[in-house]
Amino acid sequence: MTTKARDKKNQLIEATIDLFAKEGFWNTSTARISKHAGVATGTLFNYFPSKEALIDAVYLHLKLEMKAFITPGYPADEGTGACIAHVWRRYAEWGVHSPVHYQLLEQLRLSNLVSQQIEDRLMEEIGFMHELIETARQQGLFGEVSLEFAGALIHATVTATINVALAHQLTGPALQKHIAQGLSVLWTGIQPSK
Amino acid sequence: MTTKARDKKNQLIEATIDLFAKEGFWNTSTARISKHAGVATGTLFNYFPSKEALIDAVYLHLKLEMKAFITPGYPADEGTGACIAHVWRRYAEWGVHSPVHYQLLEQLRLSNLVSQQIEDRLMEEIGFMHELIETARQQGLFGEVSLEFAGALIHATVTATINVALAHQLTGPALQKHIAQGLSVLWTGIQPSK
DNA sequence: AAAATAATTGACTGACTAGTCAGTCTTATG
DNA sequence: CATAAGACTGACTAGTCAGTCAATTATTTT
Structure with missing residues (x-):
């Protein structure tokens, strides 16, 4: 091409x-x-070849765009916890930075319009996030919470954080504080009780 | 009629x-x-009068159905915390009990197809939940988290809990344990740090 | 029972849909 | 410059859509 x-x-x-x-x-x-x-x-x-293929391409495009935003500064050598925190924070920042793309991605995710083929393709691209969660879980960072539940909770908290940030049009330090608060809720909630 | x-x-x-x-x-x-x-x-x-009006009616129907499922056993005299926990738990149980209706409600919620008029009408019906959250916040149960953020986090955690329960087809004691775990994550995460 | 009113029907409409394809235009190559 | 290859076009097709309405059937009133 x-x-x-x-x-x-x-x-x-x-x-x-x-x-x-x-x-x-x-x-x-x-x-x-x-x-x-x-x-x-x-x-x-x-x-x-079809509208469906176009939708697939859009979904792929959005997810890769998100990945590209998240990846820089990945603290691979600071432990699993720091890596998850980084991904979570950058995801939140991407959502606030590109609200239109973020919202469309969420809509497509729930729509069942994206083909399995593209989901598989994306697993290779962003599978490292799942491995990250599994590693953290094995290190006992997540208490009794299962892999899927941990993933769902991470996604749910970051989504809630982005939505509220967008609704209140937070920027600058207020936004950073809000994001830190959201991450703290996840982190405190998911950690094993002593 | x-x-x-x-x-x-x-x-x-x-x-x-x-x-x-x-x-x-x-x-x-x-x-x-x-x-x-x-x-x-x-x-x-x-x-x-139109398909849009039908969609509005469907959304209203689903929300009222959910409310009807949540309401019984409401522990009005056991304090705000118990009330929120009750609503959260019953919401999770409704989602697992009526997955098709729950999923459709979530899709409609994100679709922007529901008119403002219906959203307003629903505020009267399920506004007590918002008041509940506000009361809890004023009682210091939620630390520094704002009203909207608390609401978003409550919704996000319950949604994540339902989705995982459905994906794993949890029932009986395993389901109850899972729901308790989800509620615990919210509760631990959102509570003020000492 | 007759008349008036209301509810129901489904063929129909014009606007819109994803996708096609014969023909035109652009670009690369010898 | 001439020719071939490929990109691009937009009118067109077959079908679907939400919504209408004159005719029919059911119900209520007198």
Whole structure:
């Protein structure tokens, strides 16, 4: 694929994200997406064989974007706890930084519109997070909580934190304090009772 | 409205819930809903002026159903903490007991398809939960956490608990232990540090 | 029982849907 | 410059959508 073609593909994905976020993906037609991306309706289907494939690509795009935001500064040598805290904090910051993308990602996650193939592909990309949680659990950081439950609680707390931060339009130190508070709730709640 | 008419209205709402849950609300047509409810397409629009109004009614129906499940045994005289714990636990039990309705409610909540009018109407019905949280906060049960953040964290933890319970098909004592664990995470995490 | 009222029906409408394809335009190559 | 390859176009198709309405059936009133 040429550079130009990859550009157009990204252009279509960006246009899709824009419209999906603005109007909901269940009533955004391929015709509108094409128009918003500045191409003909047929061109969309040169790059994506179906609307479903486009949705898959959007989901993949968003998750990789999130990963790219989270990864920098990963404290691999400071222990499992620090790594989880880093990922949690960066996730929260990404959500506040890119609310539209974050909200669309959450919607797609619950929609059952994303194919299993893409879920599998993503497991390779962000599977390190699951390993991280499993390691922490084995080190006894999480008390009796199971792997899945720990993952669900981590996701739930970060989501709640992002949503409240967005609702109150927190920025700067107030935002940092709020994020620290959210992380503290998770950390205190999930730790084994002595 | 006669009893018969109210029956048919409920019949339509139940059929809608059934199909929405089975196939997703964004590709369930009014024609299919009518057929599934055993009436003609026109009849649906005698009871609901539009599909949007039907969705509103479904959302209201689900929330009131949840409220009805949560309310019994409310320990009004055992203090704010006990009341919140009761509501949290019963919510979790409702989600596990009625997974289809619970999941649909969550989807609708995030969909922006429900009108403000219905949200307002529901505030009157389930506003007592917010007052409960505010009271608890004023009593210092929640440390520095704001009202909205407390509400978000309560919702987030109960959702995570339900989802994991459903994924693992927990029942009986294992389910009760899991729910207790989820509540404990919230409670430990949110309590003020000494 | 007759008349009036209300509820129900389903064929129908115009707008919209995902996806196609014959033809046009752009770009790369010899 | 000429030719071939590939990218792009948008009118078009077959089908679905929410919502309508004249006709029919059921119920209530007189």
